[in-house]
Amino acid sequence: MLYIARGEELLRYSFGPLHPMNQRRLEAFYRALDEFGTGYSVFKPFMASVEEIRLFHDEDYIKFVQLASQRGVGYLDYGDTPAFPGVFEAASYVVGTTLGLVKLALREEYRGFNPMGGLHHAMRSKAGGFCVFNDAAVAIEYLLKVEKLEAVAYVDIDAHHGDGVYYEFEDDPRVVFLDLHQDGRTLYPGTGFRDEMGRGEAWGRKLNIPLPPGANDVDFRAAFDEGLGFLEKFEFGFILFQCGADGVEGDPLTRLEYSHASHRYAATALRKLAEEKCGGRIVAMGGGGYSPENVAKAWMEVVRALA
Numbered sequence: 354m355l356y357i358a359r360g361e362e363l364l365r366y367s368f369g370p371l372h373p374m375n376q377r378r379l380e381a382f383y384r385a386l387d388e389f390g391t392g393y394s395v396f397k398p399f400m401a402s403v404e405e406i407r408l409f410h411d412e413d414y415i416k417f418v419q420l421a422s423q424r425g426v427g428y429l430d431y432g433d434t435p436a437f438p439g440v441f442e443a444a445s446y447v448v449g450t451t452l453g454l455v456k457l458a459l460r461e462e463y464r465g466f467n468p469m470g471g472l473h474h475a476m477r478s479k480a481g482g483f484c485v486f487n488d489a490a491v492a493i494e495y496l497l498k499v500e501k502l503e504a505v506a507y508v509d510i511d512a513h514h515g516d517g518v519y520y521e522f523e524d525d526p527r528v529v530f531l532d533l534h535q536d537g538r539t540l541y542p543g544t545g546f547r548d549e550m551g552r553g554e555a556w557g558r559k560l561n562i563p564l565p566p567g568a569n570d571v572d573f574r575a576a577f578d579e580g581l582g583f584l585e586k587f588e589f590g591f592i593l594f595q596c597g598a599d600g601v602e603g604d605p606l607t608r609l610e611y612s613h614a615s616h617r618y619a620a621t622a623l624r625k626l627a628e629e630k631c632g633g634r635i636v637a638m639g640g641g642g643y644s645p646e647n648v649a650k651a652w653m654e655v656v657r658a659l660a
């Protein structure tokens with residue numbers, strides 16, 4: 354069974370019609386979902402508590418977001434991520450929803466998808482790249498600290514490197530990390546190189562695969578197969594899958610040229626891997642994607658693979 358998070362609370366995570374991260378993306382996906390019909394259940398979004406957000410984020414940063422949310426103007430970072438009235442609540446809904454899906458997947462045989470989740474650029478103490486709170490990282494901390502899982506796999510196919518997850522867990526061997534993205538020399542955040550393989554005890558438990566601008570489905574598949582071989586070597590109790598759609602050809606912010614077939618390929622393979630490794634426990638998170646049409650197509654492939 355697949356639970357898909359749906360509700361106007363998730364549409365609130367929108368920086369306005371002129372910003373690439375706006376509610377048209379989710380609206381396009383939900384329209385496509387209506388055509389898909391049944392075969393999934395709706396998961397109503399809910400808000401994370403401050404205590405839950407604190408599993409990953411620093412107290413001072415949470416307070417900073419609360420204040421910025423009350424003021425409702427200015428930026429949360431150097432200029433990519435604006436504050437707006439209610440941004441704290443909107444970001445808390447994204448975290449709570451991902452966490453809720455993770456809890457369901459742990460206790461019952463449900464897979465989950467939070468299309469607004471996967472805000473992978475937020476660090477413990479700062480916003481970045483349209484990301485206020487890092488729901489994926491909060492979920493990782495929850496699984497490790499509260500549920501006491503020995504290891505978790507995080508897989509990220511967004512066009513941008515998942516720096517907020519990579520750097521904050523770079524030396525943590527319990528986080529098995531795989532990230533395919535457009536080469537950091539050509540795209541924000543400018544990181545995620547081959548030699549970034551984790552540090553200390555975690556060395557070798559992280560794999561970053563940068564792909565050059567113009568990389569297509571064939572390139573994606575070869576890189577993803579390498580990634581699957583890497584994941585096969587480890588044991589973990591859960592898969593978190595950031596399925597950003599901004600690598601699909603025609604995205605206004607990136608230069609990769611995948612089709613939605615890459616999303617089908619990755620989601621199908623990860624579902625199978627979750628069944629082999631961790632009792633089928635997998636939660637997908639939407640991530641980036643700034644062409645609403647591409648977002649709808651790519652995420653529907655994820656839905657079909659997980660439903």
Ligand SMILES: [Zn+2]
Binds near residue numbers: 511512513597641
């Ligand atoms: Zn992205």
